[in-house]
Amino acid sequence: MRSPEELTIAFREAGLKVTPQRQLLFRLLHNNCAHPTADALYSVATEQMPGISLRTVYQTLNDLTSMGEIQSIDVGTGSSRFDPNVSDHHHAVCDECGAVHDVYVNQAPEMRGLNGFAVADARIVYRGLCATCSELAQHR
Amino acid sequence: MRSPEELTIAFREAGLKVTPQRQLLFRLLHNNCAHPTADALYSVATEQMPGISLRTVYQTLNDLTSMGEIQSIDVGTGSSRFDPNVSDHHHAVCDECGAVHDVYVNQAPEMRGLNGFAVADARIVYRGLCATCSELAQHR
DNA sequence: TTTCTAATTTTCAATAGTTGCTAATTAGCA
DNA sequence: TGCTAATTAGCAACTATTGAAAATTAGAAA
Ligand SMILES: [Mn+2]
Ligand SMILES: [Mn+2]
Ligand SMILES: [Zn+2]
Ligand SMILES: [Zn+2]
Numbered sequence: 642m643r644s645p646e647e648l649t650i651a652f653r654e655a656g657l658k659v660t661p662q663r664q665l666l667f668r669l670l671h672n673n674c675a676h677p678t679a680d681a682l683y684s685v686a687t688e689q690m691p692g693i694s695l696r697t698v699y700q701t702l703n704d705l706t707s708m709g710e711i712q713s714i715d716v717g718t719g720s721s722r723f724d725p726n727v728s729d730h731h732h733a734v735c736d737e738c739g740a741v742h743d744v745y746v747n748q749a750p751e752m753r754g755l756n757g758f759a760v761a762d763a764r765i766v767y768r769g770l771c772a773t774c775s776e777l778a779q780h781r
Numbered sequence: 782m783r784s785p786e787e788l789t790i791a792f793r794e795a796g797l798k799v800t801p802q803r804q805l806l807f808r809l810l811h812n813n814c815a816h817p818t819a820d821a822l823y824s825v826a827t828e829q830m831p832g833i834s835l836r837t838v839y840q841t842l843n844d845l846t847s848m849g850e851i852q853s854i855d856v857g858t859g860s861s862r863f864d865p866n867v868s869d870h871h872h873a874v875c876d877e878c879g880a881v882h883d884v885y886v887n888q889a890p891e892m893r894g895l896n897g898f899a900v901a902d903a904r905i906v907y908r909g910l911c912a913t914c915s916e917l918a919q920h921r
Numbered sequence: 922t923t924t925c926t927a928a929t930t931t932t933c934a935a936t937a938g939t940t941g942c943t944a945a946t947t948a949g950c951a
Numbered sequence: 952t953g954c955t956a957a958t959t960a961g962c963a964a965c966t967a968t969t970g971a972a973a974a975t976t977a978g979a980a981a
Contacts (some may be wrong), residue, residue, distance in 0.1 A: 736901065749890070757916070765905050
């Protein structure tokens with residue numbers, strides 16, 4: 642996603658208002674590689690702006706998603722996660738600590754066994770143990 | 782998953798009872814490649830057994846899943862889907878009609894950009910238009 | 922065949938995640 | 952400074968799923 646400053650301009654140009662709530666979320670999402678849930682963002686946002694509503698967090702995330710500034714991903718952890726990295730990439734989820742990491746692949750794997758399906762997109766979710774957690778597992 | 786007959790034996794051997802509700806679900810799931818949701822199975826089950834409860838459907842699906850007879854998959858369509866095909870395969874979801882198809886890949890793609898992550902499993906979800914829907918799209 | 926009991930089913934309440942609705946508030950322009 | 956359309960907050964509603972407990976029943980034992 643673009644920087645908070647650039648988003649401010651883009652929002653105004655689109656006839657959208659730049660509220661303190663939105664600016665806060667712009668900042669919380671920028672360069673955020675944690676793939677946070679709406680609720681996780683709400684928790685952090687509340688520290689800096691007590692009274693912000695979860696509804697506003699969802700609304701802003703949905704707005705940013707439909708503008709293509711962020712993407713919503715589902716890695717099977719129950720709730721949607723939001724990702725300011727909209728480049729073509731995939732995810733690795735740690736079964737132990739739940740961390741979600743960005744990963745890249747050389748080429749999208751060719752699929753077999755289905756004729757005539759027009760592929761628009763391929764998403765890979767790797768599951769396993771992250772470096773930290775598999776390190777800890779070794780020591781036991 | 783195994784056949785309804787084999788499951789009947791396996792359940793009894795495990796000290797589990799073989800109820801009409803379970804037998805019905807064994808039949809509805811056997812060779813079912815539709816990747817149905819719990820609710821979809823409940824609808825079909827209700828036709829043959831009015832009064833069966835959705836709770837029982839969920840319960841039986843969870844039991845079969847923990848026994849490894851079926852798998853629960855999440856392709857981002859909101860609810861879990863259940864799959865009697867427990868072989869190593871992936872899925873293609875049609876954005877138009879929502880159909881979920883089995884697909885296979887030659888080799889799981891090597892992931893880059895993350896050191897020390899111990900991969901236990903890789904799942905690919907392809908999205909796009911199925912043969913039927915892309916056919917229809919052509920004719921317009 | 923009848924009895925017994927642990928397993929199962931049903932019912933309904935509860936939960937998590939998310940969206941719909943609307944009154945109150947406010948950003949940004951005139 | 953005032954105006955108004957956009958936004959927010961609050962809360963109800965909704966979907967998917969599970970928890971809890973009373974009622975029922977499969978299957979073994981008598
Ligand atoms: Mn990512
Ligand atoms: Mn499948
Ligand atoms: Zn971890
Ligand atoms: Zn289709």
